[in-house]
Amino acid sequence: MALISLTPVLLAGFLCLYAMLCGIDVYACLLDGARKGLSLAQELLPALILLFAAIYSFRASGFTDYLAALSAPLLRRLGVPPETSLLMLLRPLSGSAAMAISTELMQRYGADSLIGRTAAVMIGSSETTFYVLAVYGAAAGIRRTRWIIPAALCADLVCFLSSAWICRLLWT
Amino acid sequence: MTGVLITILFLLSMYFSALSGHTVQAGGAVLDGAQDGLRFCLSITGALCFWCALMELMDRIGLSARLADALRPLLRRLFPLAAVHPETLAALSENVSANLLGLGNAATPAGIRAARGIARLGETGFDELGRLVVLNTASLQLLPGTIIALRAAAGAAAPYDVMGAVWLSSLLSVFAGLGAAAFFRRLWR
Structure with missing residues (x-):
């Protein structure tokens, strides 16, 4: 259980190391990914606001x-x-x-x-x-x-x- | 789909709040919900970005391509007719490996290419087309990043400790889907 909690760190460590050995610009690649995450969250935001509103009122009813x-x-x-x-x-x-x-x-x-x-x-x-x-x-x-x-x-x-x-x- | 759903949700909450006398609560809850939706989305954004960054790295070092190669023998068995065409087999393995790694943005285009390839087989390919769709409606994700982000945002002590349960449950549902496909296929004729 302790090891499974370390998953993101292990994954990040090994992936970065491997990518570096492959000669990939690690930081630029990570930034690209994080940017994609940000645009995903941005896409999700209006939908989540509306659905939370609908579901909260649904629950309260x-x-x-x-x-x-x-x-x-x-x-x-x-x-x-x-x-x-x-x-x-x-x-x-x-x-x-x-x-x-x-x-x-x-x-x-x-x-x-x-x-x-x-x-x-x-x-x-x-x-x-x-x-x-x-x-x-x-x-x-x-x-x-x-x-x-x-x-x-x-x-x-x-x-x-x-x-x-x-x-x-x-x-x- | 979601438009219909949201309309039904609002109409039902209108009806039920009038019925149960919870009109004040339901009216207030709408705005609370909107506020919480914003808060929630912001609270998972950090974790989401982190996972997406790792996934980008996985993609760039060719992990999904290697996984796709490893999956080929298995997919040849599951899709014998489609696997005859190398292009379709490549799209199939790309679809499954992207699903496994949680690269949803890559999985869907590859899946669609595979589905189009199988659809060209005509009526004989229907079983395999159905199997592909069922495989995609059951989740195959090895790294459930969104769930971990959700749990972290909700204050879980160890957000990752559900991962084993997610794998087992995913696996069971994939088998159930393929089993049900084999069963219903006979029933339909």
């Missing part, structure tokens, strides 16, 4: 509590924290919405709580399924998707269940 209460019996039996129900519902539809919800969950219950960790693992091990489907469908000219959507949603379902189970196994 009492719907998420209702949704959690409604799905709690089933989710508890499956070993999934009911608080993550909205996250699981919206994860395949919007990446920024999922980020907003999981941040809210981490702030409310703590980043190191079981709910906070489960939320992090859930979004870390899944993708914005419908966005990917739309991009690839349009690019490859897929007219009839047939079994692609059910199979992709199966992967999401397994991802959510296994995230919840692994987290419960490791951190309770």
Whole structure:
């Protein structure tokens, strides 16, 4: 666990050393990357502001509590924290919405709580399924998707269940 | 997609806050949310830039190209028809290796090139096209930089300690996706 916390330092050290030995201008390359990160954040900012606004009001309206209460019996039996129900519902539809919800969950219950960790693992091990489907469908000219959507949603379902189970196994 | 989603979210919160009498809270929460969205985005920007810088370095030293070479034998098995064309195989391995390294900006163009290559096979290539899409809708990331940034921003004691769990869960979901693809494919005929 101590070593895994050192990941970024180890990675940075070895990558810089290797790149230097290859004769690459390390600093210029790092700056390029950081600049890309900055423009990514800039792209993300308006979307995040709007989605946070929508999701906060959604939470305050009492719907998420209702949704959690409604799905709690089933989710508890499956070993999934009911608080993550909205996250699981919206994860395949919007990446920024999922980020907003999981941040809210981490702030409310703590980043190191079981709910906070489960939320992090859930979004870390899944993708914005419908966005990917739309991009690839349009690019490859897929007219009839047939079994692609059910199979992709199966992967999401397994991802959510296994995230919840692994987290419960490791951190309770 | 997100436009529809945001509309539904606002309409539902309108309806439910009226129903549950939480109108004041919901009205205030909108602005709190906007403020927190800004704060949150700023709080992850530093970590995001750091990861992007490392990824740029990985890309520049040819790590993704080497990973792509290592992946070829595996991809030949998973996409036997598409792998006959060297260009498509190259795009496929580029797509998967970029996904593994979390280089989303490189993964999508390569994936699209691969998808177009497979689509040229016509009806016979549909299975492999579907497999490629399912592989891309399941996450393959080895370095979940965004999650680590999220956890660090939320004050986690050790933001990295979820990495093993993310790998295992990703792996399981990839297998589940490919398994489901094989299963539903038979069902559809």
